[in-house]
Amino acid sequence: MTMEIDGFVIKFPGHSFRFRNVMAEADASGFATALDAVDVLRACGWEPLSAETVLTCVTPESAEDVSPARPHWLLARAEVPPGTIVQATRLEPVHARAERLSRPTLEGWLSSALADCGCTERDGKPEWRELRFDACRAWSGPRDWRGAQDVVRLRTDEGLLTVPLERDEQGTWLSGPRAPVSDQPPLTVLILQRWETLTLGISVNYSYWLQDGEPAAVRFKAALARLEELGWERG
Numbered sequence: 372m373t374m375e376i377d378g379f380v381i382k383f384p385g386h387s388f389r390f391r392n393v394m395a396e397a398d399a400s401g402f403a404t405a406l407d408a409v410d411v412l413r414a415c416g417w418e419p420l421s422a423e424t425v426l427t428c429v430t431p432e433s434a435e436d437v438s439p440a441r442p443h444w445l446l447a448r449a450e451v452p453p454g455t456i457v458q459a460t461r462l463e464p465v466h467a468r469a470e471r472l473s474r475p476t477l478e479g480w481l482s483s484a485l486a487d488c489g490c491t492e493r494d495g496k497p498e499w500r501e502l503r504f505d506a507c508r509a510w511s512g513p514r515d516w517r518g519a520q521d522v523v524r525l526r527t528d529e530g531l532l533t534v535p536l537e538r539d540e541q542g543t544w545l546s547g548p549r550a551p552v553s554d555q556p557p558l559t560v561l562i563l564q565r566w567e568t569l570t571l572g573i574s575v576n577y578s579y580w581l582q583d584g585e586p587a588a589v590r591f592k593a594a595l596a597r598l599e600e601l602g603w604e605r606g
Contacts, residue, residue: 377523378578380532380552385559385574386581388595390603392569401564402481405502406474408562408571408598415594416510416587417558419472420546421447421457423464425501426484428494439497440489441465446480447506448472452537452546456553457506502562508537508546509557511579512586516543525577527552534577545577552576571603 390408394401409419423445427436445464447457448471465484469476481499490497517523517536525532529551537544547556555576563570573595579587599605 375524376526376531377517377520378582379526380528380555380576381578381581382528383552383555385555385576388573388575388605390571390573390598390605392571392601392603394564394567394569400498401567401569402478402499402502405562405564405569405571406477407601408603409477409504409560410474411594411597411601412558412560412573414597415590416542416544417560418508418544419504419560420451420455420506420508421445421504422472422477422480423460423501423503423505424481424484424499425461426488427498427500428488428490428496429498430495436500437490437494439494441484442488444480444484444488446472446477451506452508452535454535454549455506455546456548456550458553460503460505498564500564502564504560505554505556506546506548507556507558507560508544509577509580510541510587510590511536511543511545511557513542514538514540516586527555545579547577571598 398404426442428439443461443464445459446467449468485497488497522533522535534545545557557577559574561572575581579585580591582588
């Protein structure tokens with residue numbers, strides 16, 4: 372008996388959307404602008420389960436980056452859906468946990484990381500260079516989406532990926548990454564900060580967020596349009 376396939380995982384690194392935004396004078400660190408973009412994605416039904424940042428020290432004389440004693444930090448939700456993989460992409464991160472990765476939680480976490488990363492007076496001022504969200508929950512449709520199923524089965528280059536359907540009053544959700552594609556959650560979000568410019572990359576890995584007629588694709592398209600309204604330029 373052939374097992375029915377419900378969708379597929381896009382070949383790594385997924386289907387990417389890139390945006391740029393010049394940092395406003397009122398947001399010297401760029402972090403508020405970055406979190407505004409994160410909030411737009413939250414509104415379309417994306418919930419981060421992990422966040423990772425890379426920090427640096429910037430010398431005032433040359434504006435060169437100097438690596439601090441603790442440059443890598445990883446924040447994860449204390450409890451994640453069973454089977455969801457939370458892993459660092461950088462070596463030896465400083466670990467932290469939170470009940471939920473809300474905007475205030477992310478703000479407090481980064482502030483603490485910048486204060487404790489180990490930049491000396493000689494090294495210069497601490498700044499963030501990378502903010503990455505891998506593990507996530509993502510809204511795939513209303514509560515009755517794939518109503519007769521408990522899981523969806525996605526085709527991947529590594530074999531079959533089985534993802535449980537998580538249903539609540541807000542709808543149906545998929546969480547990841549999961550084996551056998553441990554580096555591809557439903558969506559990956561990466562924000563880089565350098566030379567007063569923010570670069571936002573969104574990688575779609577699960578096909579539902581691109582397929583015509585899928586509720587997740589409708590919401591995702593609206594989120595991309597909202598980012599442009601906020602001043603993020605495509606390309």
